[in-house]
């Protein structure tokens with residue numbers, strides 16, 4: 001059991017915010033790293049550190065006195081951000097870094113997995129103790145459908161018949177907290193975390209419709225339409241290229257198999273997408 005401060009990066013975001021709360025529920029000392037402290041409302045026991053992956057000095061300050069860290073970042077600068085963080089963690093005397101990666105990073109088959117794998121390799125070579133979590137596609141990506149579901153009952157996507165073993169971010173946070181609570185037991189391990197079953201987007205849309213007791217339609221769009229939609233949402237060009245590359249790669253794979261890693265580690269079944277949908281119906285009404 002670690003008693004030194006655990007630093008969680010990306011803490012204003014979807015997964016790492018849950019990691020902060022789960023660690024706090026376990027009574028562990030947590031420091032949440034954010035860019036803008038007004039974006040978060042954590043329990044009072046959580047220390048909030050303002051820092052930016054662009055700024056090594058701010059990382060060094062956030063890492064002061066830290067025993068273990070959960071490293072999550074995002075976007076086209078991911079590799080540079082995380083390599084800088086790992087170097088600063090080493091300098092600060094951190095014992096263990098748990099890196100949040102992506103399912104399939106080890107195959108380096110597309111741009112985003114390659115960003116993650118480059119960061120994983122840097123961590124593996126750093127001399128720090130490490131653990132890598134490689135989660136499948138998130139169930140919560142479906143929240144991006146809320147606008148068109150509310151407006152017209154239609155979901156647009158580009159994954160075609162690709163079936164992915166989507167995982168609830170709560171389940172990622174459960175494993176993150178388990179690893180960070182006793183990191184030495186998980187040193188040198190890479191865990192691929194998935195939900196219970198691979199689903200196509202159309203199957204997910206069907207299950208969401210059942211939760212809403214409303215018929216929904218799935219419309220598959222060409223990659224160029226997906227690209228335009230991402231561009232007009234404000235994503236930068238390098239990120240959009242990487243997302244389109246990932247979509248093409250996943251379509252090429254067809255079905256991505258689930259793993260039993262979540263159950264092996266926790267003794268529980270991972271949450272199914274249908275249950276995630278039932279718990280989140282309010283976001284689609």
Ligand SMILES: NC(=O)c1ccc[n+]([C@@H]2O[C@H](COP(=O)([O-])OP(=O)(O)OC[C@H]3O[C@@H](n4cnc5c(N)ncnc54)[C@H](OP(=O)(O)O)[C@@H]3O)[C@@H](O)[C@H]2O)c1
Pocket residue numbers: 009010011012013014015016034035036039051052053054072073074075078081100101102103112135136137138141
């Ligand atoms: N979505 C999926 O299906 C999926 C599946 C597997 C793996 N992943 C991986 O999961 C990660 C995304 O997780 P998520 O959904 O939790 O992301 P998220 O909600 O977008 O959170 C990312 C966090 O990173 C922070 N961040 C970005 N740039 C930063 C900087 N320069 N300095 C400090 N903080 C910075 C953001 O801070 P601000 O809040 O200030 O912007 C944000 O809070 C990515 O690494 C992605 O590749 C995603």
